[in-house]
Ligand code: B12
C-alpha cells in the first residue's frame with residue numbers, strides 16, 4: 001500500500017516574534033529536500049505544509065506518517081501539531097534544528113511522538129517509512145551532493161511568489177568561519193566541515209524553481225557563501241537564461257577581504273548580503289569567538305551598499321560581559337556603520353541561549369544559573385520546553401553582572417530607531433511585559 005507522509009513547518013510560537021517573517025511563507029528548503037528524497041527512494045506520497053503560509057488544515061494531520069520540524073522558537077507549536085496528528089492515529093516524527101541538542105529530552109517527555117530525528121532527516125525518514133527504523137532516536141547524516149534537486153510540487157500550502165522576497169534554496173552546508181576559527185559561542189548549528197553542491201546543480205536548482213514559479217530572487221541559506229573560490233566557479237557556470245536572477249547570500253566576516261562587491265553584483269547578480277556582526281566590542285567578540293576587523297568590514301559593506309546591494313547585518317545585545325558601556329559602544333558602532341550605508345537594515349536581537357551552543361553548555365553547568373532557573377517545576381537538564389526569558393535572566397545575572405535589564409531594553413530601542421527596518425527580538429516583548437517597561 002502506498003503510504004502518505006505529511007510534513008509540516010510550524011510558525012514561530014505565539015509568544016515569540018519572527019525575525020524575518022516575510023520569508024516564512026515560502027516552501028522550507030529542509031522539508032522540500034526531505035520530500036524529494038523520500039519520493040525518489042520510496043513509493044510514498046509526500047505533501048508539505050507551512051503554517052507561515054496558512055493555518056494547517058485538519059486533513060494535513062490525517063496521513064500514515066506526520067513529520068513536523070522544530071526550532072527553538074517554534075517548539076510549542078511543533079508539539080501541538082504532533083499531538084493533533086497522534087489523535088488522528090498517525091505515526092509521528094519530529095526533526096529539525098531544535099532536536100540536535102534536545103533529542104533525549106524530546107523523546108522522553110513527549111509520549112505522542114514516535115520518532116525523534118537528529119540532524120539530516122532524509123535517510124531516517126526513509127527508514128521509518130520502510131518500517132526498518134530500530135530506535136526512537138535516529139541519526140543518519142547524508143551528503144548534500146547525493147541528494148536530488150527539488151521542485152515545489154509537493155508543497156500544498158498556497159504558494160505566492162513575491163519578487164521582493166527571496167525564495168530559499170540550499171546548496172552550501174557548513175560555515176567557513178566555524179571551520180577556520182571554531183563555532184561562535186551562541187551558535188547551535190550542528191554541522192561540521194563544509195559541503196558544497198556542484199555549481200551546475202546550484203544553477204539547475206534555481207532553474208527548476210524559476211521555471212515552475214517564475215521566481216527571480218533566491219536566498220542561498222548556506223551559512224557562508226564566500227567559501228574559497230565557490231563564487232568564482234558559480235559565476236563561470238551561470239546559465240545565460242538565468243541572467244536576470246538575483247541572489248541574497250550570507251557572507252562571513254572571517255574572510256571578508258576576499259570579497260569583491262563588484263564581482264558579486266555583476267557576475268552573480270547578488271542583490272542583498274547578510275552578515276553577522278553581533279557586537280562592536282572586541283572583548284565580547286573575543287568571548288563569543290567572533291572577532292572582525294572594523295575598518296576593513298565597514299569599507300567592504302560600504303562598497304556593497306554604494307553599488308546598490310542591500311546590506312543586512314545582525315547585532316545581538318546581552319552577550320556575555322555586556323554592560324552599559326559595551327551597549328553604548330554598540331549604539332555608537334551601529335550609528336557609524338548606518339551612516340556609511342544607503343539602506344539601514346539591522347537585525348537586532350537579544351541573545352537567546354539555545355541548547356547546542358557553547359555558551360549554553362557553560363550556563364547549564366553554572367550552579368547559580370541552575371538555582372535561579374530550576375524553579376516552579378522547571379529543570380534545565382530534563383525539559384525540552386525551555387522558558388527562554390527566564391533562562392536569559394538567570395544567565396544574565398551571572399554572565400553580565402553589570403547589566404540592568406531596563407538599560408538593555410532602553411538601548412535596544414535606541415539602536416532599533418537607527419535602522420529603517422530593524423527587526424524585533426523574540427525575547428524583548430517578554431522581558432518588557434515582565435518588567436512593565
Ligand atoms: C533559512 C533559515 C530561516 C528562514 C526559513 C526559510 C524557510 N521558509 O524555511 C527564515 C528566515 C524564515 C527563518 C526563520 C527562523 N529561524 Co531560521 N534559519 C535558517 C537557516 C539559515 C537555514 C535553514 C535551512 O533551510 N537549512 C537547510 C536544511 C536542509 O536543513 P534543515 O532545515 O535543518 O532541515 C534538515 C534537518 O534539520 C532535518 N529536518 C528538519 N525538519 C525536519 C522534520 C522532520 C519530520 C524530519 C524527519 C527531519 C527534519 O532534515 C532536513 C534535511 O536534512 C538556519 C541555519 C542553518 N544553517 O540551518 C537557521 C535556523 C534554522 N533558524 C533558526 C531560528 C531560531 C529561526 C527563527 C526562530 C528566528 C526567529 N525568532 O524568527 C525563525 C523560526 C521560523 C519557524 N517557522 O520556526 C535557528 C534554529 C536554532 C534551533 N536550535 O532551534 C537556526 C539553526 C539558526 C541559528 N543560528 O541558530 N530561518
Ligand code: SF4
Pocket residue numbers: 175176177178182183184186187188189223252276290
Ligand atoms: S553564527 Fe554564523 S558565523 Fe558563527 S559559527 Fe554559526 S554559522 Fe558560522
